[in-house]
Amino acid sequence: MLQRFEMKPLYLWQSESWQSLQGLRARLPHALLLKGAQGIGKLDLALNFAQSLLCEKPHADGTACQECSSCRWFEQESHPDFRLIQPDALAAAEDGEEKSGTKKPSREISVDQIRDLSGFANLSAHCGGYRVVVIHPAEALNNNAANSLLKTLEEPTDKLLFLLVTHKPQQLLPTILSRCLSFAVHTPTREAGAAWLAQQGVANPEQALAQTGFAPLQALGWAESGEGSEERNILLAAICKPAKLDALALADSLQRSAPVHVIHCLQQWCHDLTSAKLAGEVRYFPEQAAEISKLADSVASAALLGFQKELLAARRSAFHPLNPRLLMESLLLSYRQLFPA
Ligand SMILES: [Zn+2]
Numbered sequence: 001m002l003q004r005f006e007m008k009p010l011y012l013w014q015s016e017s018w019q020s021l022q023g024l025r026a027r028l029p030h031a032l033l034l035k036g037a038q039g040i041g042k043l044d045l046a047l048n049f050a051q052s053l054l055c056e057k058p059h060a061d062g063t064a065c066q067e068c069s070s071c072r073w074f075e076q077e078s079h080p081d082f083r084l085i086q087p088d089a090l091a092a093a094e095d096g097e098e099k100s101g102t103k104k105p106s107r108e109i110s111v112d113q114i115r116d117l118s119g120f121a122n123l124s125a126h127c128g129g130y131r132v133v134v135i136h137p138a139e140a141l142n143n144n145a146a147n148s149l150l151k152t153l154e155e156p157t158d159k160l161l162f163l164l165v166t167h168k169p170q171q172l173l174p175t176i177l178s179r180c181l182s183f184a185v186h187t188p189t190r191e192a193g194a195a196w197l198a199q200q201g202v203a204n205p206e207q208a209l210a211q212t213g214f215a216p217l218q219a220l221g222w223a224e225s226g227e228g229s230e231e232r233n234i235l236l237a238a239i240c241k242p243a244k245l246d247a248l249a250l251a252d253s254l255q256r257s258a259p260v261h262v263i264h265c266l267q268q269w270c271h272d273l274t275s276a277k278l279a280g281e282v283r284y285f286p287e288q289a290a291e292i293s294k295l296a297d298s299v300a301s302a303a304l305l306g307f308q309k310e311l312l313a314a315r316r317s318a319f320h321p322l323n324p325r326l327l328m329e330s331l332l333l334s335y336r337q338l339f340p341a
Pocket residue numbers: 054055056057058064065066067068069070071
């Protein structure tokens with residue numbers, strides 16, 4: 001069964017978004033696009049909203065009662081009036097399945113997954129109320145799936161609500177966007193994000209938060225997986241001193257890091273270099289502010305921009321690089337060449 005999710009209560013920083021969502025309840029559109037940064041809990045917000053719409057006796061603030069039979073079905077992922085559509089790769093990850101040797105699960109939402117909905121969309125609700133479909137992440141819809149969804153959205157059914165969750169709305173078909181009411185989910189403040197991470201037992205919550213571009217859930221994920229701890233420190237120490245940087249040796253020590261994380265870190269580093277150069281500020285690496293400001297003086301803007309483009313291109317292929325080691329070496333070499341020897 002691919003409908004895998006874990007219900008989590010609303011996060012502290014979501015109360016404003018929650019109230020705005022509740023405000024829509026009286027006149028719900030057929031489709032709602034929940035958009036905002038990655039790793040801030042958009043899916044959890046959508047799931048909570050879906051559960052609350054299906055709940056028989058929601059609380060005064062609109063949250064689900066967690067006790068009625070509808071809430072229990074929802075928790076058990078067996079509510080007949082609810083569907084979660086996500087790529088197989090995500091469902092498999094949440095299953096904790098690591099099937100070696102078998103075909104890699106898809107990172108896309110396929111047209112079959114959307115077609116399977118047609119029966120659901122045409123039936124009336126089992127419980128007489130709403131039926132809700134959450135599509136996450138909506139940018140994973142491939143072309144055929146998006147076109148198929150569009151047909152469903154063009155012939156809206158009463159009391160059928162689509163919740164599309166995305167951090168890349170620009171990748172969705174304009175025709176789909178035009179059928180959705182857009183709802184911006186806000187990134188939590190630094191204080192709220194760091195306080196939550198501290199509660200979760202993350203050491204250096206401010207730093208962890210800044211590293212992910214202020215996305216608390218992503219920061220927690222990285223902290224829990226140990227992502228970026230040791231390797232990240234090695235990387236940071238090396239890029240602070242580009243004159244001494246040995247690209248081959250460094251690529252060697254970063255072998256255990258996913259290329260996408262190294263690239264992400266370099267992107268944030270370049271952001272801070274640019275920002276230090278232009279505005280005298282750093283965002284992601286406050287602890288290295290002094291080194292960054294020194295480096296910013298010696299790097300040419302045009303060269304930096306060129307390197308950022310290289311990173312962007314690398315990021316696009318970072319999930320399946322042909323040769324991750326070679327990619328790392330070439331990026332680190334380019335980085336080193338930004339600075340006069
Ligand atoms: Zn309930």
